[in-house]
Amino acid sequence: MVNKRLTLQLDFHSGLPIYTQIVEQIQSQLVNGILKPGDQLPTVRALASELRVNFNTVARAYRLLDEARIISTQQGRGTYITEIPPPDVSTNLRQDSLSELTQRFISEAIRLGFTEREISQMVKSSLKSWKEAKRVKEGA
Numbered sequence: 001m002v003n004k005r006l007t008l009q010l011d012f013h014s015g016l017p018i019y020t021q022i023v024e025q026i027q028s029q030l031v032n033g034i035l036k037p038g039d040q041l042p043t044v045r046a047l048a049s050e051l052r053v054n055f056n057t058v059a060r061a062y063r064l065l066d067e068a069r070i071i072s073t074q075q076g077r078g079t080y081i082t083e084i085p086p087p088d089v090s091t092n093l094r095q096d097s098l099s100e101l102t103q104r105f106i107s108e109a110i111r112l113g114f115t116e117r118e119i120s121q122m123v124k125s126s127l128k129s130w131k132e133a134k135r136v137k138e139g140a
Contacts, residue, residue, distance in 0.1 A: 006035075006042055010051060014107055016100075018053055022061035024100045030070060030081060041071060041079045 008025050010018055029035040041062075042050065048058040062079060065071040073079040109119045 006047065008051060010053070011104065013111075014104060016103070018051075019057050019061040019064070021100075022047075022051075022058065023064050024096060026061075026065060027070060027096065028100070035081050037081050037083045039081045041081070043079065 006026070006029075008022060010021050012018070014021070026035065026041075041047070044058045044062055045055060048055045051058070062071060062073065066073060069082055071079050072082050106119060109122075114122075
């Protein structure tokens with residue numbers, strides 16, 4: 001039950017509500033093993049202060065995570081990551097995380113003036129390069 005330093009990257013220009021960004025990033029960190037069952041999260045007030053957002057924004061994110069049984073807040077003790085969700089929930093969380101990452105990437109690329117075609121070509125090219133590098137590394 002270690003109190004880990006929660007690292008969140010908020011994008012105030014993405015159009016995605018801040019509470020949603022908090023929820024998705026905590027879910028992603030759980031799915032990817034960065035956060036583990038039993039890990040303690042910062043208090044709502046501490047996280048709001050650290051992120052420089054309204055207390056109610058973090059409270060809303062924590063409430064959604066609690067409703068999804070991802071966290072549990074124990075009065076006077078703190079907020080903790082609960083047990084690992086069942087495989088179907090984990091799969092959905094992973095898909096949600098990928099969707100969120102993709103949406104952020106696309107939004108930023110569009111904001112920078114790239115066309116859909118340019119974005120699509122870059123993704124295909126990057127995947128091809130990644131596969132080649134992986135193949136070379138595994139062959140070494």
